[in-house]
Amino acid sequence: MTPLMHAANMGQTDIAGMLIGAGARCDTVDNAGRTPLMLAAGGGMIGVVELLIEKASEPPPDNADIGINNQDKVDGSTALMLAALHDSPEVVQLLLVNGAKSDITDKHNQTALDIARTHGKSKVLHEPGLRDPEAYVKSYFEGEAEDKARWLETEEGKLQDMLTDKIEQMTRDVMSLTEKRLKEIHDDYERRRREEMEAEAERRLAEWKEKRMLEAEEANAKLELMKQEQEEKARLDREKAIEAEKQREARLEEARKRKEEQDRKKKEQLERMRREELEALNQKFEKQLEDAKHELMAKMDTTLAAAQEREQRDYEADLERAMDDEKQRVELEAVAKENQWRGSEAR
Numbered sequence: 001m002t003p004l005m006h007a008a009n010m011g012q013t014d015i016a017g018m019l020i021g022a023g024a025r026c027d028t029v030d031n032a033g034r035t036p037l038m039l040a041a042g043g044g045m046i047g048v049v050e051l052l053i054e055k056a057s058e059p060p061p062d063n064a065d066i067g068i069n070n071q072d073k074v075d076g077s078t079a080l081m082l083a084a085l086h087d088s089p090e091v092v093q094l095l096l097v098n099g100a101k102s103d104i105t106d107k108h109n110q111t112a113l114d115i116a117r118t119h120g121k122s123k124v125l126h127e128p129g130l131r132d133p134e135a136y137v138k139s140y141f142e143g144e145a146e147d148k149a150r151w152l153e154t155e156e157g158k159l160q161d162m163l164t165d166k167i168e169q170m171t172r173d174v175m176s177l178t179e180k181r182l183k184e185i186h187d188d189y190e191r192r193r194r195e196e197m198e199a200e201a202e203r204r205l206a207e208w209k210e211k212r213m214l215e216a217e218e219a220n221a222k223l224e225l226m227k228q229e230q231e232e233k234a235r236l237d238r239e240k241a242i243e244a245e246k247q248r249e250a251r252l253e254e255a256r257k258r259k260e261e262q263d264r265k266k267k268e269q270l271e272r273m274r275r276e277e278l279e280a281l282n283q284k285f286e287k288q289l290e291d292a293k294h295e296l297m298a299k300m301d302t303t304l305a306a307a308q309e310r311e312q313r314d315y316e317a318d319l320e321r322a323m324d325d326e327k328q329r330v331e332l333e334a335v336a337k338e339n340q341w342r343g344s345e346a347r
Contacts, residue, residue: 001030008036013047020055026064033073037066042082046090049079053098069101076106084116089127097140102133198310205303212296219289226281230274241267 001009004024007016016036020026029035040048056066071078080100083091092112096102105111110118113130128136241263248256 002028002036004028005030005034005036005039008040008045008048008052009043011040011043011045011048013045013051016048017051020051020064026052026055026066029067029070029072031073033071035067035070035079037068038070038072038077038079038082041079041088041091041095042086044083044086044088044091046088046094049091049094053094057098068095068099069104071104071106075108078104078106078112080104081106081110081112081115084112084121084124084130085119087116087121087123089123089129092124093127093129093136093140096129096133097137102130201303201306208299216289230278234274237267237270 002024004016004019004026005028007013007019026036030039034042037049037052039045040052052064052066053068055064056068057063067079069078077085078100080092080095080102081104083095102112106115115121116124116130124130128139245256245260245263248259
């Protein structure tokens, strides 16, 4: 049984309308060969019967075959026979004026009128319809034509007023929904943009910190290397001077004194040059370091103020989670020790 069949059988007109609107087929049959129209007619569900007949009367390709004169596999019953068996005169009349044949017989060679008489369905038998289907259909359409003309004239004005009210209401609803949706889109955009900017600021700050740390480490390493090279050079120079002095002393005392004087002057000059050079390098490095420090402090002052509050909140949240984890770990260790003690006590 399809959802449409279930809705027809239960008389759920609204649900049946939604299913038909969603494309549910109206000509499907169940294991007994009964269509949704048969199930609705057999239960006296006038609302679903009207809905199916309206769908069948729509212009192609929107119309549907509802099988108004189909017969089931059980005993060859039609929708009209099932409505007569249910004693539903309104459904019987509705089927007759929409093309249901009253002269079809079932497997027991009974028409819808015969079935009503056999089962004593007083409502169907006393109401116009099955007793003289042709006369009922003729009088229905004659009276319907006059009523329809008057009804159309009255309803046209009502529909026009309703249409105007609905258009105004729909306009207001659309404008309200549009404003609401635009506000939601704007708020979502602002939130995402703020989150992206915060993430980008954090990333750039981290990169900047890492870069400055690397630069500082490289500068310290270079300075240390320069100092080591200068010390090694001075040590080598001293060793060479001492060796040369020993060799000169072995030759001549006078030559040693002159060489010693020359070496002394040369050494003083080299030491002065090294001091001047080292002082110039130190001044240059201190200036570069001071400039980098001022630049770092200026940039950190502008970014750390915004990041400090956010980091504080993250720290408090992490601290709270850590305390919860520690508490849980302590409880688990206590349970484990208790189980261990019980196990050892049992042994």
